Amino acid sequence: MAERQQVLSPSRRGFLTGGLMGAAALAGTGLARASEGEEVITEIQDWNRYPGDGVDARPYGQPSQFEAHVVRKNVPWLTSDSISSINFTPLHELDGIITPNGLCFERHHAGIAEIEPGSHRLMINGLVDRQLVFTMADLKRFPRENRIFFLECAANSGMEWRGAQLNGCQFTHGMIHCVAYTGVRLKYLLEEAGVKTAGKWLLAEGADASAMTRSIPMEKALDDCMVAFAMNGEALRPEQGYPIRLVVPGWEGNMWIKWLRRLEVGDEPWEQREETSKYTDLLANGKARRHTWVMDVKSVITNPSPQAPITHGKGAMVLSGLAWSGNGAISRVDVSIDGGRNWHAARIDGPSLPMALHRFYYEFDWDGSELFLQSRAIDDRGFIQPTKEQLRSVRGPNSIYHNNGIQTWHVDGEGVVENVEIS
């Protein structure tokens, strides 16, 4: 098998004629081999010879055995245990803007709560006219909505503050996913309880063993937040908050409380651990920025990248990546192959939705020389993704969260890709 592939690999046989490739001018780019005169596979393969498994084989389907490498991965040395830890979405193996439920990154503070939905309740208390307790069945009697949003951990790309650290976009940018949520607008539940005039803040609390709590301003809660019970069509996954999670569009993932069990209305923020000692941004002068909730405009090239080198040799190639902004939709993505000297407009393909991932492509002809790949996103409010140097000049060297700096991948003549910094 390995030998057969080697014989047929276009990059090794030199069948690619090259030439700058674009959607409008593909004919004759030589991206396939003429069968005439070529060594081709002539034996009939087993899957064409014998019937396969029937429709009762897998009532809930699974990926192909040949995709077993496409998994979330953690970095064991990053945290002291796995129950308060992180794993990462394999962005370099995905395409489009939807993240499959099985591959959405996880961040837990006390492991995965395995909740029996019949005994789960959501309480609303505090500065309300009526304290309320909802069952799951109650929640499903409210009008629902469906929205596609990205969720990014505030610490995504956090290791990059102090230089290029991790060799792969899964690790540098994989604390993000994007799914279609179904749920109830939080506003409807708060209206049902009747928020008192003094109620300006909301404390959201999870039912896991960490009882994760975050303060959310009432203005945001009444704007676009949701209590979601489904993702990509089916029930939430346990690691994503089953049976319900809070959806806080465009804001840092830690606020999207999983296993949501309580919403308390108050007159000021609670200043809990996860919004004071954590999820604030320590500056060079020792002060901390707080209430930095919005995930700023950002992008990353997913292919090629350190885990997804160029294996087809020079000639026509597809560069692909993701862009997003907590402020709205992405209006433009530029790509550089020379470390930011020259920029080219990338092609955004698929839905362009506010606070959702955007997929971009840039097709070009690789001449086999060294590349320094970068992408730079601009959102529809005009924010431009900064360089890491620009970020550090403002925030100093102590930051963990909210690194939206431009990422650089170095590609050598063999197509091997590395995480680098250039200045």
Add this chain to the structure above:
Amino acid sequence: MAERQQVLSPSRRGFLTGGLMGAAALAGTGLARASEGEEVITEIQDWNRYPGDGVDARPYGQPSQFEAHVVRKNVPWLTSDSISSINFTPLHELDGIITPNGLCFERHHAGIAEIEPGSHRLMINGLVDRQLVFTMADLKRFPRENRIFFLECAANSGMEWRGAQLNGCQFTHGMIHCVAYTGVRLKYLLEEAGVKTAGKWLLAEGADASAMTRSIPMEKALDDCMVAFAMNGEALRPEQGYPIRLVVPGWEGNMWIKWLRRLEVGDEPWEQREETSKYTDLLANGKARRHTWVMDVKSVITNPSPQAPITHGKGAMVLSGLAWSGNGAISRVDVSIDGGRNWHAARIDGPSLPMALHRFYYEFDWDGSELFLQSRAIDDRGFIQPTKEQLRSVRGPNSIYHNNGIQTWHVDGEGVVENVEIS
């Protein structure tokens, strides 16, 4: 546990005040119980007491153990074996418009081909300037696109031609799914091969043991067809054609050749078995309609439905369903609760995309009386979903395929739902 739920169930305690519920007027509908004076769960649940599994527990995630009933199901008596058979998407358990990959219905003619992608090839031959063979790596060097499309089997709802047959929308309408595809526009591959002037038809052939073949007019092939390698972000699932399938937007599912291995350009249709003796529509006079490719405008109420009865008693409730058309987007869905006497505009929520599923909702106050639920979709080309009677008057009693008639669910005073026909 069972006892506790019973005590708290709002429908049994009568806390629901009822009142017509709409998005704009929710306050005071009584969809939750005041905690004051109520018996509430006071014990601390295990998931709040003990840490759960960590991030290395499931590198590829799975649904909650409490969702184990949400699976594809087949109907063993429908076909003589499972390798040339069908299973059905559990529409009544889903929401939004995206079908999770693990729940997309299957229709195989020789079981699931488990293809090793490194040795898979796509050939283009026939009336072309250059016969070509593509590896998977070759295909990924062409510009890609991302589109969300429904795929419906031509035989979906086929059992309903002769009256109400199967008790559940999973079985009456579950031969449909809707996912986000990533792939290459077929046009680019055909341009690479150079279609000769006489080339007016395309034969698409699968690599499974049935070597499924269908003829497709060149006009459609060059319009919006794709060769897809990803669904909902990740690689195609084996049962959906891994590593590549044809995408034929809006047209019957049988033409979306899975495990695609060959595209032959010809000057006339091939008249293969699956487009002559099958996938044609036998009329009362013994003649057969052929080339009936477009899936016409259609809809179904997924909740309530026979597998998803009303369990919360009377008062505020959410009716939900799906609508779609192979002609374009859905412009309107009407709902009737009295068997078609009166119609009410449903609310379409989420993306409205051509040839994709549309999710609709209708919130109303159930007074506990008998209901005859129907939905009727209208697409943006003006086609209106017909009644089953209208269809039968034109097509006669022998049809299997292309039943897009209006479905009726009967709801009794207890909320039990049944598949019925009314005239």
